[in-house]
Amino acid sequence: xxxxxxxxxxxxxxxxxxxxxxxxxxxxxxxxxxxxxxxxxxxxxxxxxxxxxxxxxxxxxxxxxxxxxxxxxxxxxxxxxxxxxxxxxxxxxxxxxxxxxxxxxxxxxxxxxxxxxxxxxxxxxxxxxxxxxxxxxxxxxxxxxxxxxxxxxxxxxxxxxxxxxxxxxxxxxxxxxxxxxxxxxxxxxxxxxxxxxxxxxxxxxxxxxxxxxxxxxxxxxxxxxxxxxxxxxxxxxxxxxxxxxxxxxxxxxxxxxxxxxxxxxxxxxxxxxxxxxxxxxxxxxxxxxxxxxxxxxxxxxxxxxxxxxxxxxxxxxxxxxxxxxxxxxxxxxxxxxxxxxxxxxxxxxxxxxxxxxxxxxxxxxxxxxxxxxxxxxxxxxxxxxxxxxxxxxxxxxxxxxxxxxxxxxxxxxxxxxxxxxxxxxxxxxxxxxxxxxxxxxxxxxxxxxxxxxxxxxxxxxxxxxxxxxxxxxxxxxxxxxxxxxxxxxxxxxxxxxxxxxxxxxxxx
Amino acid sequence: xxxxxxxxxxxxxxxxxxxxxxxxxxxxxxxxxxxxxxxxxxxxxxxxxxxxxxxxxxxxxxxxxxxxxxxxxxxxxxxxxxxxxxxxxxxxxxxxxxxxxxxxxxxxxxxxxxxxxxxxxxxxxxxxxxxxxxxxxxxxxxxxxxxxxxxxxxxxxxxxxxxxxxxxxxxxxxxxxxxxxxxxxxxxxxxxxxxxxxxxxxxxxxxxxxxxxxxxxxxxxxxxxxxxxxxxxxxxxxxxxxxxxxxxxxxxxxxxxxxxxxxxxxxxxxxxxxxxxxxxxxxxxxxxxxxxxxxxxxxxxxxxxxxxxxxxxxxxxxxxxxxxxxxxxxxxxxxxxxxxxxxxxxxxx
Numbered sequence: 089x090x091x092x093x094x095x096x097x098x099x100x101x102x103x104x105x106x107x108x109x110x111x112x113x114x115x116x117x118x119x120x121x122x123x124x125x126x127x128x129x130x131x132x133x134x135x136x137x138x139x140x141x142x143x144x145x146x147x148x149x150x151x152x153x154x155x156x157x158x159x160x161x162x163x164x165x166x167x168x169x170x171x172x173x174x175x176x177x178x179x180x181x182x183x184x185x186x187x188x189x190x191x192x193x194x195x196x197x198x199x200x201x202x203x204x205x206x207x208x209x210x211x212x213x214x215x216x217x218x219x220x221x222x223x224x225x226x227x228x229x230x231x232x233x234x235x236x237x238x239x240x241x242x243x244x245x246x247x248x249x250x251x252x253x254x255x256x257x258x259x260x261x262x263x264x265x266x267x268x269x270x271x272x273x274x275x276x277x278x279x280x281x282x283x284x285x286x287x288x289x290x291x292x293x294x295x296x297x298x299x300x301x302x303x304x305x306x307x308x309x310x311x312x313x314x315x316x317x318x319x320x321x322x323x324x325x326x327x328x329x330x331x332x333x334x335x336x337x338x339x340x341x342x343x344x345x346x347x348x349x350x351x352x353x354x355x356x357x358x359x360x361x362x363x364x365x366x367x368x369x370x371x372x373x374x375x376x377x378x379x380x381x382x383x384x385x386x387x388x389x390x391x392x393x394x395x396x397x398x399x400x401x402x403x404x405x406x407x408x409x410x411x412x413x414x415x416x417x418x419x420x421x422x423x424x425x426x427x428x429x430x431x432x433x434x435x436x437x438x439x440x441x442x443x444x445x446x447x448x449x450x451x452x453x454x455x456x457x458x459x460x461x462x463x464x465x466x467x468x469x470x471x472x473x474x475x476x477x478x479x480x481x482x483x484x485x486x487x488x489x490x491x492x493x494x495x496x497x498x499x500x501x502x503x504x505x506x507x508x509x510x511x512x513x514x515x516x517x518x519x520x521x522x523x524x525x526x527x528x529x530x531x532x533x534x535x536x537x538x539x540x541x542x543x544x545x546x547x548x549x550x551x552x553x554x555x556x557x558x559x560x561x562x563x564x565x566x567x568x569x570x571x572x573x574x575x576x577x578x579x580x581x582x583x584x585x586x587x588x589x590x591x592x593x594x595x596x
Numbered sequence: 597x598x599x600x601x602x603x604x605x606x607x608x609x610x611x612x613x614x615x616x617x618x619x620x621x622x623x624x625x626x627x628x629x630x631x632x633x634x635x636x637x638x639x640x641x642x643x644x645x646x647x648x649x650x651x652x653x654x655x656x657x658x659x660x661x662x663x664x665x666x667x668x669x670x671x672x673x674x675x676x677x678x679x680x681x682x683x684x685x686x687x688x689x690x691x692x693x694x695x696x697x698x699x700x701x702x703x704x705x706x707x708x709x710x711x712x713x714x715x716x717x718x719x720x721x722x723x724x725x726x727x728x729x730x731x732x733x734x735x736x737x738x739x740x741x742x743x744x745x746x747x748x749x750x751x752x753x754x755x756x757x758x759x760x761x762x763x764x765x766x767x768x769x770x771x772x773x774x775x776x777x778x779x780x781x782x783x784x785x786x787x788x789x790x791x792x793x794x795x796x797x798x799x800x801x802x803x804x805x806x807x808x809x810x811x812x813x814x815x816x817x818x819x820x821x822x823x824x825x826x827x828x829x830x831x832x833x834x835x836x837x838x839x840x841x842x843x844x845x846x847x848x849x850x851x852x853x854x855x856x857x858x859x860x861x862x863x864x865x866x867x868x869x870x871x872x873x874x875x876x877x878x879x880x881x882x883x884x885x886x887x888x889x890x891x892x893x894x895x896x897x898x899x900x901x902x903x904x905x906x907x908x909x910x911x912x913x914x915x916x917x918x919x920x921x922x923x924x925x926x927x928x929x930x931x932x933x934x935x936x937x938x939x940x941x942x943x944x945x
């Protein structure tokens with residue numbers, strides 16, 4: 089533990105984006121032959137710091153040094169030349185090409201400048217696979233590999249460019265337990281070969297196991313940095329979220345009404361075995377805000393999609409106000425009073441090239457239709473009513489929705505859902521990609537809606553958010569509901585439930 | 597208050613760009629009336645309109661299909677198949693195989709033929725929605741199948757003398773393509789009816805809104821409760837209906853049905869739709885734009901013929917006009933997005 093040379097340092101690192109300071113004077117040492125763990129909540133600045141190291145972003149202020157000399161990475165290529173490789177959470181691979189082709193894409197060994205040296209490429213790939221102790225032949229098509237093996241191909245890709253520093257962003261979020269073990273063995277070998285590894289994850293038990301050094305980020309500042317020896321989960325949680333929680337508008341807890349939605353035994357098989365949603369039971373009452381917390385890949389989004397009839401393979405029973413939900417299509421479920429606000433506004437929530445008015449009314453055209461005739465006046469009036477009610481800032485409801493800011497777009501999605509007069513609102517990461525001011529407004533809207541008797545089930549990965557907003561907290565891990573807590577529960581308890589193997593370790 | 601954000605020049609330019617197909621129409625009209633003296637006569641206008649109408653029917657159906665993000669390559673073949681079906685029914689009736697044949701009057705023949713067109717459209721729609729075949733491939737397949745069926749029906753020969761007989765109730769068959777009503781050809785009235793109906797559906801019905809939504813963001817539309825599969829089935833069936841209509845009109849006009857009828861018609865229909873501002877990536881397009889687009893193409897070719905320009909050059913000019921139209925379309929989209937962004941940014945502040 090003592091002789092880990094520092095391979096890269098950042099001093100006074102500041103990164104300013106329009107409107108936010110993502111990094112506020114960060115000092116970071118990256119040690120070679122060791123695993124440098126980076127942890128923090130969403131938006132704490134982990135990704136920014138990592139992108140700065142990998143040359144994807146440049147620092148606004150401060151400097152980066154390698155071996156005592158200041159370095160400037162203007163592009164990812166510069167960082168690669170300096171021996172820095174990065175494996176993003178979303179794999180950047182080509183499923184239609186072979187393993188060897190994937191590894192050498194963009195830097196193929198060529199003869200005479202044009203002809204790819206297939207033999208050299210295959211040999212180098214085979215050597216890399218031996219180094220990583222993988223039984224994968226170079227000409228295997230990538231889409232024949234499991235996700236865990238694909239991840240290792242990504243690592244091999246970085247190593248093929250002589251990476252001495254390897255950044256892994258949430259490498260285990262899509263892996264099975266066995267694949268995680270393989271990855272950890274690979275990491276141990278790389279360490280022994282002197283590679284400096286930056287390891288980013290939300291899974292705290294994993295961090296403690298694999299890490300040699302830990303750095304905790306909160307709101308762009310480093311709140312803890314030390315060797316891993318003696319670190320425990322309570323220490324990490326304290327450093328991550330501090331003693332206080334952020335303030336969100338909060339009304340006094342109202343008396344809740346009757347149960348408005350119940351799911352019983354909902355399951356969704358995962359491709360390749362197991363369950364993405366594993367026998368989930370939950371219920372929401374009128375006027376209640378239920379927060380569904382969990383890590384990426386816990387199955388929360390998939391559960392909401394099951395409720396919205398997006399997975400024909402899902403099984404289980406659902407009830408709205410006690411009556412079974414038998415409708416098999418989205419329109420039928422909307423008619424029964426279910427509304428979904430999807431996580432990805434661009435992809436799922438809005439039709440970007442349509443007008444703001446057309447987006448608002450898309451789910452409720454029946455309100456303005458007699459026989460086949462659409463009453464455009466009534467439609468425009470209703471759209472304006474919702475623009476005012478949700479204080480959506482628009483110049484003209486006829487402009488395309490894509491011209492709005494993220495926060496206002498989110499309000500359009502909410503407006504579209506509310507126009508269907510839902511009884512239960514499903515919200516998937518409702519504050520993703522919108523600024524702090526808009527966030528507070530969205531949360532206030534959620535409170536108001538609950539006060540009007542709507543049941544709300546919202547998914548979030550933000551601990552502050554789930555603690556501040558929820559009347560009741562449900563935690564999901566590995567497709568199962570792994571905990572249920574009342575409002576005012578300790579942060580550490582909630583995190584522990586989201587990290588499934590942690591409880592086991594505590595008990596042992 | 598909104599207009600003040602964009603500069604006057606921007607607004608002016610945007611208006612011109614938005615009306616570009618119309619401007620293009622006026623330009624070709626003006627050019628040919630100067631260059632070809634007889635061009636603007638009433639008689640010539642009727643002739644040109646009849647040429648344009650055939651393409652316009654197909655282009656209207658095509659516009660709906662393209663707005664959903666699809667394509668229908670089979671319309672030309674459906675035209676041929678439906679012409680043969682109509683010809684067969686006028687000439688031979690349906691042989692029941694027991695020594696008797698059933699004969700149909702004009703109305704029944706029109707109905708049956710249109711059902712055949714809608715049926716091929718239904719096959720396209722089912723291939724695309726149920727079997728997940730890409731629209732390009734599905735309709736390429738039916739292009740060949742329908743054309744093959746048309747050739748098989750007469751073993752490649754033409755059905756001649758479709759003038760009909762009074763005793764079978766088919767004497768009125770030639771009227772569809774050649775008759776006049778209130779001084780205008782019947783087929784022009786048909787076009788007006790189909791165009792107004794299609795425009796109404798696209799602008800004033802939930803179905804029309806759903807067609808645009810599916811093309812703009814299929815997943816988003818589905819999550820909003822739009823029945824995507826039904827919308828797609830409708831547009832391909834409607835496109836088949838339009839093609840069937842054209843098949844009947846051609847058979848009636850020529851009083852003969854040839855199995856090669858309608859070859860490459862699909863390309864002219866796509867060209868008219870694109871020229872009229874329909875976006876190949878889906879979500880954008882207007883029926884009236886498409887009709888103006890069809891007129892620009894039709895007037896261009898008829899005018900060039902009257903001026904004695906070689907048909908080879910006509911083909912080149914048509915291509916240039918189509919590419920130009922799409923380039924201008926891109927410029928308009930960019931400008932429009934900029935103006936809208938500026939407006940909204942001003943309010944957001």
